[in-house]
Amino acid sequence: MTDESFGQPRLAALYDPLDPDRSDLDAYVRMAEEFRARRVLDIGCGTGVFALLLAERGFEVVGVDPAQASVDVARSKPDSGRVRWICGDATTLPPLRVDLVTMTANVAQQIAGAQEWRETLRGAYEALRPGGRLVFETRDPAGRAWEVWNREASYRVTEVPGVGAVESWVQVTEVRGPLVTFRWTYVFAADGQMLTSDSTLRFREREEVERELLALGYEVEGVRDAPDRPGKEFVFVARRPWSGPAVGGRTD
Numbered sequence: 001m002t003d004e005s006f007g008q009p010r011l012a013a014l015y016d017p018l019d020p021d022r023s024d025l026d027a028y029v030r031m032a033e034e035f036r037a038r039r040v041l042d043i044g045c046g047t048g049v050f051a052l053l054l055a056e057r058g059f060e061v062v063g064v065d066p067a068q069a070s071v072d073v074a075r076s077k078p079d080s081g082r083v084r085w086i087c088g089d090a091t092t093l094p095p096l097r098v099d100l101v102t103m104t105a106n107v108a109q110q111i112a113g114a115q116e117w118r119e120t121l122r123g124a125y126e127a128l129r130p131g132g133r134l135v136f137e138t139r140d141p142a143g144r145a146w147e148v149w150n151r152e153a154s155y156r157v158t159e160v161p162g163v164g165a166v167e168s169w170v171q172v173t174e175v176r177g178p179l180v181t182f183r184w185t186y187v188f189a190a191d192g193q194m195l196t197s198d199s200t201l202r203f204r205e206r207e208e209v210e211r212e213l214l215a216l217g218y219e220v221e222g223v224r225d226a227p228d229r230p231g232k233e234f235v236f237v238a239r240r241p242w243s244g245p246a247v248g249g250r251t252d
Contacts, residue, residue: 003110004197005184006046006067011195013073014186015047017160018168024228025050027235028104031135032059037099041127043090043120044107048074048083055082062096064088090123097129103136109201112179117202121216128240134218135237141203143232146172146180165189178203206234213238 005011028050032040038060042051045063047070054061056079064086065071071087074080101124111117124134139145155169167187174181181200210220218238226233
């Protein structure tokens with residue numbers, strides 16, 4: 001399911017103005033350059049910030065996201081024609097052979113269901129050329145990041161051009177094992193409308209992620225620290241082997 005904040009047009013249009021600092025993406029640009037990638041698939045591309053950063057640097061980019069409203073925002077941006085946009089997910093991709101697959105920010109954790117997660121990893125594997133890499137991040141559960149997701153810590157008022165003042169805050173509504181559910185609330189001063197968006201993130205242990213990657217045929221090259229959140233996140237780098245059995249261990 002698509003969260004309202006990504007699928008509702010009025011909220012999708014707020015995504016960039018409410019989160020203008022995307023310096024967290026710099027590390028992913030550097031990795032794309034480090035790995036000498038030419039073709040990149042960005043899963044969960046949202047409003048296209050990272051995809052367009054790459055395209056500006058000469059990469060061939062495919063951005064895929066299940067939220068039509070977010071893809072529409074991406075397509076409305078300058079130079080959006082440099083990117084191939086797809087409304088869908090990793091399980092519905094056309095045939096691709098890319099050098100790098102990325103899932104930035106919360107994307108990997110938003111894929112909360114076990115089967116959905118395996119299918120996403122499988123779809124990424126099939127999109128990679130042999131030797132290509134998958135890179136994504138997920139918060140270390142030991143950091144218990146959700147403990148500061150409350151109104152007191154998150155409340156703010158943002159003046160959005162063409163929209164006016166928007167109040168926003170987040171509140172955790174449930175913690176159940178590795179699943180954390182929370183609600184964002186937005187209030188538009190111009191007309192008083194209040195909109196909410198519920199999200200669930202899955203906090204996976206490092207060993208759990210490594211096992212899943214290996215079971216699907218990946219080689220785990222390493223687990224890096226996130227420069228913008230040192231000690232709080234795992235950044236996984238996995239490779240599709242140059243040769244070997246098909247994804248999931250099949251030989252047929």
